[in-house]
Amino acid sequence: MSWSRKNLEGVETLAPAASVYLTPERLELQRTARTFAMEEVLPVADELDPQRGEIPDELMARLAELGYFGVMIDREHGGLGLGVLEYALICEELARAWMSVASIIARGNGTGCAGRPDLLERSARGEWIGGIAFSEPSAGSDLANVGCHAERDGDGWVITGTKRWVGHAKRADFLHLLARTRDPREGHGRSDGLELFLVEKARGEFPAGVTGTPIDKIGYYGLTTWELQIDGLRLPADALQDTGQDEGQGFKESLRWLGPARVQTAARAVGLARGAVEDAIAYVKQRVQFGHPIGDQQVIRHAIADMSAQVEAARQLYLHAAWLVDSGVAADVETSQAKLVASETAERVTSRALQIFGGNGYTTEYSAERYWRDARLTTIFEGTSEIQRKIVSDALL
Numbered sequence: 145m146s147w148s149r150k151n152l153e154g155v156e157t158l159a160p161a162a163s164v165y166l167t168p169e170r171l172e173l174q175r176t177a178r179t180f181a182m183e184e185v186l187p188v189a190d191e192l193d194p195q196r197g198e199i200p201d202e203l204m205a206r207l208a209e210l211g212y213f214g215v216m217i218d219r220e221h222g223g224l225g226l227g228v229l230e231y232a233l234i235c236e237e238l239a240r241a242w243m244s245v246a247s248i249i250a251r252g253n254g255t256g257c258a259g260r261p262d263l264l265e266r267s268a269r270g271e272w273i274g275g276i277a278f279s280e281p282s283a284g285s286d287l288a289n290v291g292c293h294a295e296r297d298g299d300g301w302v303i304t305g306t307k308r309w310v311g312h313a314k315r316a317d318f319l320h321l322l323a324r325t326r327d328p329r330e331g332h333g334r335s336d337g338l339e340l341f342l343v344e345k346a347r348g349e350f351p352a353g354v355t356g357t358p359i360d361k362i363g364y365y366g367l368t369t370w371e372l373q374i375d376g377l378r379l380p381a382d383a384l385q386d387t388g389q390d391e392g393q394g395f396k397e398s399l400r401w402l403g404p405a406r407v408q409t410a411a412r413a414v415g416l417a418r419g420a421v422e423d424a425i426a427y428v429k430q431r432v433q434f435g436h437p438i439g440d441q442q443v444i445r446h447a448i449a450d451m452s453a454q455v456e457a458a459r460q461l462y463l464h465a466a467w468l469v470d471s472g473v474a475a476d477v478e479t480s481q482a483k484l485v486a487s488e489t490a491e492r493v494t495s496r497a498l499q500i501f502g503g504n505g506y507t508t509e510y511s512a513e514r515y516w517r518d519a520r521l522t523t524i525f526e527g528t529s530e531i532q533r534k535i536v537s538d539a540l541l
């Protein structure tokens with residue numbers, strides 16, 4: 145269980161009330177997201193996460209109603225017309241309740257639309273939610289090693305290969321698939337010939353030529369993650385996404401979203417860490433040992449102080465990185481630093497919170513273990529901590 149809002153009464157939230165980046169409009173957006181997360185998302189997470197259940201359709205509908213699938217889609221196409229910073233603020237609040245809910249909105253927000261107005265409008269309404277089929281058993285951090293192959297067949301394409309780590313694949317309206325249309329040409333990089341394909345499908349089933357096996361994860365419930373076997377998937381000619389560049393540049397297009405994705409992951413990590421600290425604060429005020437609340441012990445108080453400071457430091461990094469991205473400034477280093485620091489902080493802070501809960505922390509009766517399990521993943525997906533260190537050090541050296 146998590147501590148209810150009643151139990152949290154009197155405990156200050158670790159979400160910032162003031163910041164150079166937080167205008168009154170952004171603070172109001174944050175407050176709305178926080179209320180929704182605590183009152184509507186958290187109870188669902190507490191019920192379904194122990195069951196490894198998926199995000200219910202009703203909760204998906206509420207996300208759409210609030211406009212969260214269209215935060216970064218312009219108002220002309222039905223979105224909120226906001227930036228990465230607002231998107232990240234919302235994701236922090238949602239992740240504080242259940243990380244998978246903060247993740248699902250990334251499958252909207254213009255993903256898989258390729259500039260098509262009709263799809264942008266559907267995306268903003270939460271009616272065009274996708275699965276990202278980039279990674280493979282031998283292509284994770286090394287995405288240029290994609291082996292899934294696309295061959296021309298008359299006016300269309302035939303796709304063959306394996307995709308791994310495709311979240312929400314079966315419930316999705318489409319798959320955004322990275323495949324190789326030709327072998328790298330001599331003198332060109334390994335990413336040459338990689339293209340993005342749009343695979344339209346019905347919700348709740350796979351298209352002909354695709355079968356899937358759920359991956360048995362240790363956390364990140366709410367979103368089923370799949371390994372897909374693709375054998376003779378036939379696509380029309382226009383399934384090849386027009387990136388506005390020369391053919392064979394799909395790999396570069398797939399990298400274009402890494403900055404915002406890393407900021408979002410940093411925000412999700414901060415949300416997890418914040419949830420762990422807030423629950424720990426409530427717990428230490430009520431857990432009595434040796435005749436006193438354990439919050440009276442200096443070692444606990446100092447741990448809480450350190451944890452809260454680390455959460456705030458990570459938050460400021462992601463806010464700054466988001467502001468740079470929204471300003472159109474090249475921010476590869478800053479987004480990698482934000483993702484690195486926030487995810488590593490989340491792992492440390494959630495682990496320390498679990499320790500504060502003692503034996504109770506090692507049960508599913510409290511949310512400490514959920515934050516801990518999910519925080520561990522943030523150091524791996526959207527580029528591992530090792531990859532972030534390489535990006536930053538390469539830039540500096």
